Amino acid sequence: MNFIIWIVIGGIIGWLASMVMKTNAQQGIFLNIVVGIVGAFLGGWLLSPLFGTSTINSDNFSLASLLVSFLGAVILLGIVNLLRRGKMR
Template identity: 65%
Template structure:
């Protein structure tokens, strides 16, 4: 139960930071930030972690490397969403 709460909080913070980097923060609310953070971490676990090693926050790892990988996954997810929605990464 505690891990789920921590995952939601950390996912929300990572999603919020990724939305600031991708300049989509004004369009997103708290719920979407959490979703972007967690789905981005899942995406990073599938695509990025096998390439560079380490875990993600969805795997229960809360080290600096897992936070960076999860953040990178959230940024990639927002870039893909922007590309589909607007036709440009931004």
């Protein structure tokens, strides 16, 4: 059951991050899920030590872990935009 919740929350986080970075029209549901989960890993690696919390990948669904996962997804989309277009949106 945790796996399904992880997929759903990752999809929502990826979708929100794509709306913030204005890449929502280019992504489908599958890519939103991937961005949310990979962004949570990135957020856990970069931002967890700063905020002192884990991410959704650690089965922690608190507000702080959702924020760290969301910020990681935004950073991931920023890096992808930078590499793809040579500029950030």
